[in-house]
Amino acid sequence: MNWLNLKELRASAEPQIVERKGKQEYHIPVATYPHPNPPERICCLAGVLKRHDKVKVRYRDRRIEPMPTVLIVERQRYKCHHCGAIVLEAMDADLDHKWYITHRFKRELQLASVKRNFQDAANLNGVDDSYIIRLFDEFATEKLEHYHTNLPEVLGVDENNLLGGMRFVAADLETGQILDLLPVRTEAAVMAFFAELHWKFYVKVFVQDMWRGYRNVAEQMFPKALNIVDKFHVVRMANDGMADARKWYQTKLENEDRRSLKNKHRMFLARWDGMHSTSQDTLAEILEDHPFLNDAYVWKERFYMIYDSATRAEAEKEYDRLVATMPPHLKRFYRPLTTSMKNWQPQIFNHFEMPERWTNNMTENLNGRLNQINSMARGMTFDRFRKKAILRFGKIIPNNELAVYSGDPNDDPRQIGFGWDVSTLERALKNGRF
Numbered sequence: 137m138n139w140l141n142l143k144e145l146r147a148s149a150e151p152q153i154v155e156r157k158g159k160q161e162y163h164i165p166v167a168t169y170p171h172p173n174p175p176e177r178i179c180c181l182a183g184v185l186k187r188h189d190k191v192k193v194r195y196r197d198r199r200i201e202p203m204p205t206v207l208i209v210e211r212q213r214y215k216c217h218h219c220g221a222i223v224l225e226a227m228d229a230d231l232d233h234k235w236y237i238t239h240r241f242k243r244e245l246q247l248a249s250v251k252r253n254f255q256d257a258a259n260l261n262g263v264d265d266s267y268i269i270r271l272f273d274e275f276a277t278e279k280l281e282h283y284h285t286n287l288p289e290v291l292g293v294d295e296n297n298l299l300g301g302m303r304f305v306a307a308d309l310e311t312g313q314i315l316d317l318l319p320v321r322t323e324a325a326v327m328a329f330f331a332e333l334h335w336k337f338y339v340k341v342f343v344q345d346m347w348r349g350y351r352n353v354a355e356q357m358f359p360k361a362l363n364i365v366d367k368f369h370v371v372r373m374a375n376d377g378m379a380d381a382r383k384w385y386q387t388k389l390e391n392e393d394r395r396s397l398k399n400k401h402r403m404f405l406a407r408w409d410g411m412h413s414t415s416q417d418t419l420a421e422i423l424e425d426h427p428f429l430n431d432a433y434v435w436k437e438r439f440y441m442i443y444d445s446a447t448r449a450e451a452e453k454e455y456d457r458l459v460a461t462m463p464p465h466l467k468r469f470y471r472p473l474t475t476s477m478k479n480w481q482p483q484i485f486n487h488f489e490m491p492e493r494w495t496n497n498m499t500e501n502l503n504g505r506l507n508q509i510n511s512m513a514r515g516m517t518f519d520r521f522r523k524k525a526i527l528r529f530g531k532i533i534p535n536n537e538l539a540v541y542s543g544d545p546n547d548d549p550r551q552i553g554f555g556w557d558v559s560t561l562e563r564a565l566k567n568g569r570f
């Protein structure tokens with residue numbers, strides 16, 4: 137009976153639980169039962185191979201019992217009566233002879249090494265960390281050997297603090313998939329990266345932060361693409377202005393007032409519409425008592441509202457009006473923002489040129505947290521990190537493959553592997569599964 141569900145190997149005797157190096161293993165004797173396969177190669181021109189003896193070799197397979205499962209493979213040996221060579225029985229359908237493992241278990245381990253952190257992948261499958269990492273390296277090298285970034289229509293560039301350094305990240309903002317990472321973010325490195333890629337004309341939208349290097353890259357590499365400065369990088373500066381205004385104002389207050397304001401500093405950064413009504417009441421009270429903060433908060437909120445504009449013209453008009461009517465005492469706090477608005481005016485308002493309002497928010501959300509997780513992951517070099525990120529959140533392995541082999545009931549198969557989907561990623565990071 138073929139209960140092992142292998143292609144050509146059959147159990148040749150009852151499985152046994154065996155003690156080995158102080159640990160239990162589940163041993164299943166198997167063979168190409170009832171007849172051995174032909175020899176795996178021809179030894180010489182005469183090639184008179186006759187059955188010789190049999191050897192037993194260990195191959196790991198997926199777990200059946202909650203302990204490592206080992207196939208004790210009985211393999212026929214042939215001896216040549218002409219040249220004397222010993223040749224093994226062919227046995228490639230189920231077994232990987234380099235790793236001494238079944239093909240199906242190897243596949244599971246490879247996907248586990250992409251989907252989980254190395255330690256979990258190792259523990260769950262009863263193999264060593266170093267074995268998983270070596271398997272991952274081989275798998276990733278194989279998969280990425282001919283990997284070539286296909287440029288998307290909507291390209292997002294950003295940087296993340298990963299493994300103790302700022303790393304360049306390129307993503308397809310339409311699908312949320314990661315395209316590639318570079319160990320550094322310098323203009324030369326980013327320029328060289330894009331210079332090698334084909335089909336640059338395919339990029340219609342280039343979304344970036346306010347770094348001049350990216351603007352140069354966009355101008356040189358994607359002159360026809362719409363260059364958009366990411367909304368979140370802009371409104372963050374409005375929040376910074378608000379925070380600076382509040383801090384300055386606080387220093388003018390008596391101790392008690394200062395302390396009570398300090399405790400509520402997050403409120404000033406929150407959007408009014410997103411606040412719970414009780415928070416709105418608290419904030420309204422504070423703003424009534426402190427007209428200076430009221431002015432700063434209202435200005436910040438109105439700045440945010442520019443992004444609700446229906447058209448570019450409307451947004452530009454509203455911004456001009458906001459600047460013209462800014463209370464003079466606020467100017468110095470919002471100067472970094474207004475200066476950036478001046479320097480990046482075309483790119484910032486390009487936001488309104490596309491029916492879809494593209495932002496880099498997906499990649500931005502990862503900042504910091506990735507680093508926290510990765511620094512803990514054993515054996516995680518930048519090269520491995522890059523490969524893992526592309527395999528896990530890129531376009532190489534179909535989503536359903538990463539989902540099917542998960543075996544984790546907490547994973548919603550519909551979400552797994554869907555690129556930089558924030559909820560999936562956050563969950564993965566929180567659970568230490570990156």
Ligand SMILES: [Zn+2]
Binds near residue numbers: 180184219
């Ligand atoms: Zn021979």
